[in-house]
Amino acid sequence: MPVSFSLSPEQEQLKHSARQFAEENLHDLADAVRAESDPIRRAALARPAFEKAVEAGFLRGFIPVPFGGTASAGVDAAILIEEWAVHSPDFVISMAGPLIALVPVYEVGTAEQIQRFVAPFLVDAGAPVAAMAYSEPGGSANFDAPAPSEGTRTTAVPDGNHYVINGRKAWASHLPGWDGDGPDIMTVVCRAPGGVSLIIAEREHLAGHIEVEEYYDLPALRGCLTARVRLVDVRVPKSNLLGEEGQGVVLTRHAFVGSGASIGTFAVAAMRNAFEVAYRFATTEKRGGPVPIIEYQSAADVLADAKSRIEAVRLLSWRALDAALSQHPSALEWALHAKVFGSEMGVEVINHLIELVGVSAYDNNFPLVRYLNEALAYPVIEGSNIGIRRRQMQGLLQSEGYDPLAASGMSPHGKGPDVPVAEQ
Numbered sequence: 347m348p349v350s351f352s353l354s355p356e357q358e359q360l361k362h363s364a365r366q367f368a369e370e371n372l373h374d375l376a377d378a379v380r381a382e383s384d385p386i387r388r389a390a391l392a393r394p395a396f397e398k399a400v401e402a403g404f405l406r407g408f409i410p411v412p413f414g415g416t417a418s419a420g421v422d423a424a425i426l427i428e429e430w431a432v433h434s435p436d437f438v439i440s441m442a443g444p445l446i447a448l449v450p451v452y453e454v455g456t457a458e459q460i461q462r463f464v465a466p467f468l469v470d471a472g473a474p475v476a477a478m479a480y481s482e483p484g485g486s487a488n489f490d491a492p493a494p495s496e497g498t499r500t501t502a503v504p505d506g507n508h509y510v511i512n513g514r515k516a517w518a519s520h521l522p523g524w525d526g527d528g529p530d531i532m533t534v535v536c537r538a539p540g541g542v543s544l545i546i547a548e549r550e551h552l553a554g555h556i557e558v559e560e561y562y563d564l565p566a567l568r569g570c571l572t573a574r575v576r577l578v579d580v581r582v583p584k585s586n587l588l589g590e591e592g593q594g595v596v597l598t599r600h601a602f603v604g605s606g607a608s609i610g611t612f613a614v615a616a617m618r619n620a621f622e623v624a625y626r627f628a629t630t631e632k633r634g635g636p637v638p639i640i641e642y643q644s645a646a647d648v649l650a651d652a653k654s655r656i657e658a659v660r661l662l663s664w665r666a667l668d669a670a671l672s673q674h675p676s677a678l679e680w681a682l683h684a685k686v687f688g689s690e691m692g693v694e695v696i697n698h699l700i701e702l703v704g705v706s707a708y709d710n711n712f713p714l715v716r717y718l719n720e721a722l723a724y725p726v727i728e729g730s731n732i733g734i735r736r737r738q739m740q741g742l743l744q745s746e747g748y749d750p751l752a753a754s755g756m757s758p759h760g761k762g763p764d765v766p767v768a769e770q
């Protein structure tokens with residue numbers, strides 16, 4: 347089948363419905379969230395739109411078709427994320443918990459586990475949330491480091507037919523759930539006797555066992571309910587272990603492939619907004635001179651460079667999300683490029699657009715700095731570029747048989763990397 351970059355009629359329809367939902371439900375919400383100082387009230391503001399989105403079937407769009415959802419193509423995911431993130435990236439992040447937390451369930455869950463853990467997200471009702479509880483307050487880039495390093499500090503101690511989980515977790519949206527009693531499911535990265543493992547804690551196990559230490563005060567993405575919590579004696583049946591004890595490092599890395607790819611699209615949304623503002627400024631403002639500033643070559647160059655970078659990141663992210671959803675052997679490499687290059691382009695492009703607009707932009711009431719604040723998150727969330735993502739790329743480059751042409755399909759052998767995905 348030939349590769350086409352034109353949207354299909356179905357994708358045009360998806361773009362239209364996603365944009366319409368965002369304009370009707372997310373645009374004003376984003377303003378209200380920015381104006382609200384209390385983090386819990388900020389999250390509560392989003393809940394009605396969240397419920398509407400679930401009712402309209404959008405949550406199933408984050409769940410792959412074989413598991414009962416409607417996510418079948420990476421470009422579709424990119425279209426939905428971009429259209430919503432243009433208005434409220436925090437809304438998308440808080441809704442997209444299943445995009446990370448359920449991936450290990452798909453990968454190694456038993457049929458019974460898949461049915462039980464995915465079911466709450468397929469009912470098109472309520473406001474179900476999932477959290478991937480990987481990050482810890484003392485740092486997580488080295489979560490796989492063996493003793494005497496701390497590595498993963500949260501423990502799961504066997505007790506009869508249960509694990510008892512204790513530890514502190516941070517950053518993941520909805521760690522406390524909407525009401526402090528936890529999300530519908532929390533995928534907990536923890537240290538069991540057999541090594542780093544993934545255990546699913548359900549709301550019934552978490553209620554009454556989560557102490558919220560702090561709600562973070564983020565510069566942007568303020569609608570994500572982002573907290574530092576302590577898990578105290580969370581008793582979970584052993585049947586909630588995913589795969590085997592000790593499989594947690596590999597499963598965690600795999601869980602962040604699709605979400606890493608999506609970061610490029612989040613960066614596109616921030617750049618798209620910033621470009622629109624700067625372009626309007628450049629074509630209408632003379633700043634006391636004889637002509638609009640776009641007529642000066644140096645000013646037009648900033649816009650030209652910004653536009654080419656935006657288009658490059660958009661295409662890269664489409665490719666990366668397509669690879670992630672189709673489980674392409676080079677999905678990790680594509681995700682890393684979209685995450686690292688996309689997020690860093692986001693900061694660079696918006697920074698230059700601020701320079702183009704000049705001093706007027708250095709004002710919280712002028713709509714540009716907010717997009718830089720959003721973009722600043724993208725190099726450090728979903729695994730920081732320095733601490734995690736470039737190291738993963740280094741691992742690929744150093745792996746035996748790495749073929750630099752494989753990801754693009756331009757290898758003379760026409761196949762993917764020799765490194766099995768499970769080892770990446």
Ligand SMILES: Cc1cc2nc3c(=O)[nH]c(=O)nc-3n(C[C@H](O)[C@H](O)[C@H](O)COP(=O)(O)OP(=O)(O)OC[C@H]3O[C@@H](n4cnc5c(N)ncnc54)[C@H](O)[C@@H]3O)c2cc1C
Pocket residue numbers: 439446477478479480481482484485486487488516517518519567570572723726727728729730731732733734737
């Ligand atoms: C809005 C938002 C949503 C998030 N969602 C989630 C989520 O759903 N689930 C979740 O678990 N987390 C989430 N996070 C946290 C995010 O994924 C972080 O990337 C993660 O906590 C790891 O942080 P870090 O890479 O900075 O590591 P840290 O361990 O905090 O390291 C800090 C820095 O030290 C340096 N460093 C450390 N070790 C090394 C090394 N070996 N080599 C080189 N440099 C090193 C790097 O410069 C690194 O950036 C979220 C964060 C935000 C803001």
